[in-house]
Amino acid sequence: MSKRPKVVIAGAGFGGMQTAQSLARSGADVLLIDRNNYNTFVPLLYQVATAQIAPEMIAYPVRTILRGRQRARFMQAEVRRVDFEGQMVETSGGMVTYDYLVLAMGSRPRFLGVEGAADYAMPLMSLEDAIALRNHFFECFEQASRTLDSQRRKALLTFVIVGGGPTGVEMAGALVELVRSLKRDYLGLDWREVQIILVQSGDNLLINLPARLGRYTTRKLLRLGIKIFFNTKVSRVAEHSVVFEEDTGDRHERMTETVIWAAGLEAAVVEGTAMSAKERQQKLKVRSTLQLEGYDNVYAIGDLSYVEQDGKPLSGVAPEALQQGVTVAKNLEKQIRRRPLKAFGYFNKGRLAIIGGYGGVGKIGPVLLTGFVPWLMWLGVHGVYLPGFRNRLLVLLSWVQNYALSDRAIRLTIRS
């Protein structure tokens, strides 16, 4: 081939980074584009939000991963539009042409049309989100500590989490741990005024796992002092309040300064994508090879693509995106050499979810786990998968401090 093929990867999350890394010896020119100059280790965002670890510990510079590779480049820019016919990506840093394109921009919060949610609810999908939440928590405690108006103080100490999936559950548990660690700091506060409310639309938590694990999680969270509103939706979020709507039709309002949005996400579909290419939750229709329906030279992976396995959609966890990245890299190499492509198949090593208070749940093959063992496994697996030796060491040191001293060192409101 006279000219080296140019692969553009849009997004440096789990899927995009893995694709770039797996293409290292492909002979292709690789351009990786992301709005941030770092890869975010999303599973630990909730620990940043609850002041357990510092934001830098789960951010890994993209350029470190591409170091020493002459044919791999990085561009920090927003992807604005794709011209699939003209094979061009429009970014905030200019137009970029491609021979092959990998769409891996992930997802954004899905507010489901709930009034005020986009303005006042706080998502937990980016490092900025996590820092904003951490800053917000400490502002609530600081303000509560000097407020004499008991109504206002209760609102400041009421934390509502919308969504009973893994993110909602881990935030609820971590918030309890955070509150416990703060008792030494705010001696004048009446801790009975603190309320953590988890709102779930259905009648069980963690619905992507066997029902027994959801029931265990429910009992564990209740024991930690969390209120769970089952069969309840949030119908409105305002600056100082939230409205709950039960399945029975009953509505009630609660004063709060904090509504954390963990109620789902939708694909961050880029402009230029035909409506016909979209599936559920804005996700992109892809073939078994992960090629975009209608375009042989475009792949879509991670939260952006709709992939079924055994008749069920993938659940949007990191290992799926990582494995898709490997498959896409292999398929790109085959495609460049004009060989037949391979279908993607997800190999499920198991699922773990952390609850907090030394508890977790998991499903490894047919085995269901609850309690301390899956809790420790969750931390172990995420400690090992965290990119970078430095970050692994610092997170490990932080965990030792958090659990040995029940302390939170990052109790800081830092803006920038």
Next chain:
Amino acid sequence: MSKRPKVVIAGAGFGGMQTAQSLARSGADVLLIDRNNYNTFVPLLYQVATAQIAPEMIAYPVRTILRGRQRARFMQAEVRRVDFEGQMVETSGGMVTYDYLVLAMGSRPRFLGVEGAADYAMPLMSLEDAIALRNHFFECFEQASRTLDSQRRKALLTFVIVGGGPTGVEMAGALVELVRSLKRDYLGLDWREVQIILVQSGDNLLINLPARLGRYTTRKLLRLGIKIFFNTKVSRVAEHSVVFEEDTGDRHERMTETVIWAAGLEAAVVEGTAMSAKERQQKLKVRSTLQLEGYDNVYAIGDLSYVEQDGKPLSGVAPEALQQGVTVAKNLEKQIRRRPLKAFGYFNKGRLAIIGGYGGVGKIGPVLLTGFVPWLMWLGVHGVYLPGFRNRLLVLLSWVQNYALSDRAIRLTIRS
């Protein structure tokens, strides 16, 4: 005494924190007020700005320092005005009354009336400033790496530092080290296009130290590749340029995206202070006991107060504020017990300044030091004085990584 006296300390910098700590066993009720919920270890800000250490490592939660003390409270608020006659402090969190007041709000950048400086020059006085600078540096490199316009690229790679005191010198040296560490990351950049310019109004650097040390610093910075413009002032800062004015009257403009303001500071005087109470650089006139001129129950310390020793003003370094904090606490205890107060005297243990490239300068008693020894002493002293075992450990680990691997782990543009 029937009622416990109430001491309000405005500002949780070196002086305010030390006063609060030294008052631990005084029997007084202490209220410490600061706009941030942490104490900033200012001497290491330049290392945050140049991606050597993470911001959290030099921030120490105020509430940690006050833990376990029933009579010490903290309030996160802005101090807006003091009513000295009515003995009240107006804050963003409400009115606070006091029996005794310690003013310790430090300083803010002094832009000397230079056009555009307040808008476009970047100071380095707070953690937010340091994070903004770090983010800005990486944006400059990212943009330069994809810019084909060579004029624009040179402007992005021109870094102007205004002021040849310790802050300007350490920033210049640390920027050289940062640039060196980035060569592996930006393979396509022509590093000869990078220019670091240090602007000094006089004819030597570090003028608070003996002239010989300034001359050594000059040679060292020149060897590191820094351009030094002596006898030059900045007369205008714009969005994409800066105007230099030499003592000869010559003016020349240079395109740049980065003007770092290290050209001095002024006292952060609070509203309500009579003009008659002000000295040079807005600083407050205090008596030898550190009591504010005209008010027996108000003290002013640190960058906020004008104190002379041996006929020369103090130079505004951390040990001065720390020692003043100890004296104020002692005088407050004496005053409460109606005993005679003590005059403040600064015990100068020596001065050290870090240059970078393994070089520093220092003056310990009559001995002048240059080179590696004061460089290592600077790091050692600041490592030891950094509050908190955790922060000390993490900063030490970061330094080992920085110097052993010539790497910068915090190459991140994180906003919040």
